[in-house]
Amino acid sequence: MERDDQSHGEIVVEDEIRSLHPHNLIYNIPFQRTLEGSPPRKVRREDDSRKATVETSDGMRMEVNSFELSRNSHFFRAFFYGPMSKISGSGVYKLSTVNSRMLRYCIDFLSKLDSIRPENTDLVTAVLVLETAAYLCLIRLEKKLCELICSLVDPLNIISIYAKIEDSSPRLAKELWEKIVADFDKLIDNWTFLQLSEKEMMRLIKDENLDIQAKNEHRSVIEWCKTRGDEEKKELIDMTQSMQSLSNEFSQDGYIVYKKRYPRSVLISLGGWSSEGVSNAIEVFSTRTNSWKSAKQETAMTALSYHGLIQRKEGLYLVGGFNGHTYFNTNHFFDFEKKEWKVLCPMRYNRSYMSAVGLPQEEGAFVAMGGYTGTERLATVEMYDVEKGVWRNLPSMNKARSDGSATYVNDNIVAVGGFDGTSIHNNVEMFDFQRHKWDIVSSPMHSMRTGVCALALSRSVFGVFGGFNSQRRLKSVEFFDAREGIWHQMNEMMTTRSNFTVELFDSKIVAAGGYDGGRTTAAVEWYDMRMNKWTPLPEMIIAKSALKMTRVDDLDIIKTFSHPY
Incomplete structure (x- = not known):
């Protein structure tokens, strides 16, 4: 069936597009290197050899740089210099399939x-030019336009x-289709999915990668069908x-679903301390099922609590930790490609109650800091070189910090709160890679916090959540904007928590597990920054403190850990 011509949101091309200026079409186009190889040998290097007059399909004649066009396009190389070149007796090349505009x-x-x-760049302009660029084999331009669109x-x-x-x-088209599949819930919310043709709807429903909430799967078909005739x-x-x-599938909420599916984004919690001791549990949460599920058995990890977790493109790193008896210096790695755990080079120090933070992917490193060896609270810091597989020391922090937290903002490592064996800290310090030095931030937090969580909210802003202030567990939240150097209060969490975990998911902040002052909790909640409100989420399967959590957006990796639902 054909697409509905009356659907809203179609592109309307204006007569004139402001972002392009025809006066730029001067003969001497700047020289550019090209991926298309060397210029044609027939072309002389004299300036006049580069001038050509082209007559387009609308009868307009324009002077172009044939040399540069040929360097960027096989089409123009054949057009100007090939044996089938269509040049008139007056020396004009006739391009009968493209208009001058x-x-x-x-x-x-x-x-x-x-x-x-x-x-x-104007989106309409980019789409308009793309079709002609593809036809004229302007490969570099076509690639750039695809990226822009x-x-x-x-x-x-x-x-x-x-x-x-x-x-x-x-x-x-392939890339945009993948976006349509990934964002189909959003297309249902704004009703633009009604623009899809019948064949496209069928293709979507059958797509195993379709990321859609169970309540929307059957509804999308029903609503689409309401706008179409029987045929x-x-x-x-x-x-x-x-x-x-x-x-014969129904979701746990009773909605009709046509097949089991994998979500495209999930939260994965790893390890922790439960009522039965140190846990090796891995649980997976998705908005498709709106519940926590146990990960596949083949991904089982060693039992750990109070450890560090770093996710990088190549896999997950679990560093340090405690199993109830031993304080570890280990570095366990889950290889995303091989789908297996392995043990890498250990840290120089045993670290439990530690902090760990990943550096940008291109830096090829992550950092472990602070913690407790079983006898000593640490201020030491070490960095793991992923490519070389070795650890090296960085300067120690100004304060020993166990049960602190860490994040990365403004190209600096940030160490937050913690306990030095005597005092609980309300201070924060930042490591400047350029100066190779730790500096205490002049403005302290509003509360002392150990068992605290820190999370980068943007390039320059990080938040601190919960913890213990020596008297009670906290549910208070505050954030620091490095551009202004000031702490701001946020709405409190619903649950008091220390030794828990936080992560960004679906544009919201998720807080899970921890110790609430009376017991280890399975409670989970998330904070909508636009609504300035915390809302409960389904509880984890196992109540745990001292756990870690990360968001995974790679569908192949999600399939490794999760069952389809």
């Missing part, structure tokens, strides 16, 4: 290719953009009825 746009984009950024699309326009480029740019929805109805009869 589109050729101007392509040349202008090509001339400023390296300086084009999403913030100074991918970064500029949003749930309101992605389907209409996909419709425009589906045939002209298969590579971009326009027959195949979709037949397919979904067949899938339903074969699967």
